[in-house]
Amino acid sequence: MTSRVAADRLRRQLAAIFGAWGMPAGQAAVTVERMVESDLRGVDSHGVAMLALYDELRREGRLTVAPEVRVVRESPVTALIDGGGGLGHYPSTRAMELAVAKAMAAGIGAVAVRNSNHYGAAGVYALMAVRAGLIGVSTTGVHRPAVVPTFAAEPMFGTNPIAFAAPAGRNSPFCLDMATSTVAIGKLKLAAFAGRVIPEGWAVDDRGRPLTDPHQALRHRHLTFLGGTPEMSSHKGYGLGAMVEILSTILPGASYAPLRQSRRPGAARHDVGHFFLALDPKAFRGEGEFEADLDDMIDALHAARPADPAEPVLVAGDPETRAVAERERDGIPLSPAVLDIVRAVCAGCGAPNLLTEAT
């Protein structure tokens, strides 16, 4: 059965774990905030559930728990940050804060991060810009290739997400937060669990042929790029995935995963990279004009004639905004599997388990 846990208790739990790991308090507080924000937004795959991977990296010696995060290069509108081999949330938050400060001062700011790790949900960084009245962009590379380019038979990129957020007035922000793959591994697991076949175009085998059996798909772990098949223009999703890799990995000089072993043999760190951009609408338009026009566009989309009256037309960010309201009120639903992860991680580092005892 799923348990509901208040966001604050989840924050205390994560802080206790990171404290036990030896993460400096300031870095831990930021990491906790980004992770719980993901859970509050309903992006369950990228919040507390990621503890399993983070703990695995730590136990394998692939994660610096007290990294030195430093600005390596800087100009009034750009910067490069080195993440020191730690988790991605803290250097990414520093990076977007820096991009926001530059955009507030100059109109635009672009900051890239190298030598980092998984940073959670891409959207939470784009929304940091929105809270400052700016447009925000956030992209990241992924340490493990899982997505197969059009016409290829092997994965050459991660799910390489891109997030884009923009401030509205009376409406909640526009917030697109998407993997450039057709679906994530999680959708294969759900189909396998439910005993359903998957549509042709979600996953392929070792020869690039579409799979419809979710169990086979999970064995191969070869996802497709958005579009799914060449006939449905998967080359566009592939192009977007490569664009994300260029911004997130090549621009900061992080490691392109398929070449990591040959270029840095024996390196323990995955050297993941990220990219952040903040852009001030007031550099282009009068105060409030951008937000008013975006409101009109969002209203027009909500008012668009639906194909099925029972299924209204949504705007990117709508489901997450609804999840935040519901979860701040009722708590964050955690599955038994996630509670087990937390239990195991606590046991492994001596942190108190604040979730299962009291729920």
Next chain:
Amino acid sequence: MTSRVAADRLRRQLAAIFGAWGMPAGQAAVTVERMVESDLRGVDSHGVAMLALYDELRREGRLTVAPEVRVVRESPVTALIDGGGGLGHYPSTRAMELAVAKAMAAGIGAVAVRNSNHYGAAGVYALMAVRAGLIGVSTTGVHRPAVVPTFAAEPMFGTNPIAFAAPAGRNSPFCLDMATSTVAIGKLKLAAFAGRVIPEGWAVDDRGRPLTDPHQALRHRHLTFLGGTPEMSSHKGYGLGAMVEILSTILPGASYAPLRQSRRPGAARHDVGHFFLALDPKAFRGEGEFEADLDDMIDALHAARPADPAEPVLVAGDPETRAVAERERDGIPLSPAVLDIVRAVCAGCGAPNLLTEAT
């Protein structure tokens, strides 16, 4: 039969037409260059073939042939340009030149354009940045909605393309140039011409239901967003199309097409908007490092195991680079339909027809 026309002759033909229209020579030269570049790159739909639309706009009084193009707002790293109601190529070229100059000086430059029109192929602007050693981004709105959001039954956006280009070293540039729709109208026409059914997910009817008959699809002209169906994640393509609209239309204060009639009743101009970004890799890395790492990524993609040995793995921009080499050597193939368009446009404005007489 298709005729081959040398790029230079096509340039002279277009210059003669724009001269007869009364377009100032400097603006005409730039417009010609962008259009012929599209044809050279094999993007036949966005070069000389667009003359039909441009002439229609002119005859309907919707196009200013001698527009005043001016910088409305400017900072060291941003600018807003007003296109004066003319074709998009000239203000867009000015905009990317400005973005490039700012990025060369400061690391990054973002320029938006309002009160413009169709600007041809998105990719040719992104490549202007690459020729200066920079990363380039180019997006545009479209005056006529044709793409239906997920769960909707009516079109709310144009094909809203995005282009992203980046400089490599030994390889030709990475250049993604894609509509955010699954396919363009042109693919429906090809299927109708060939008597083939179209895949479910390319187009829908007035109730949002997938069509497989290309003739019906052409009657409705309702395309889908990349992904094609909700099950294949069309909400991602829809989100990308909305992102392009926010950057291209809302940011510069151009007209969001579905609201144009109600907000500016009787306005003759379509008030299309565009967005351009240039970013200097040298703000983040040492000279040549970005290009070298991008080369390695491109080489790895070309070397990826193909699903079918007869169909190698491509990188965005490969087909266009090949087309340029072939068409600079052998001329640009123009179909009888395109030659007819040129003939009619010449007849309508008194320009000499330089293509059919001498071919």
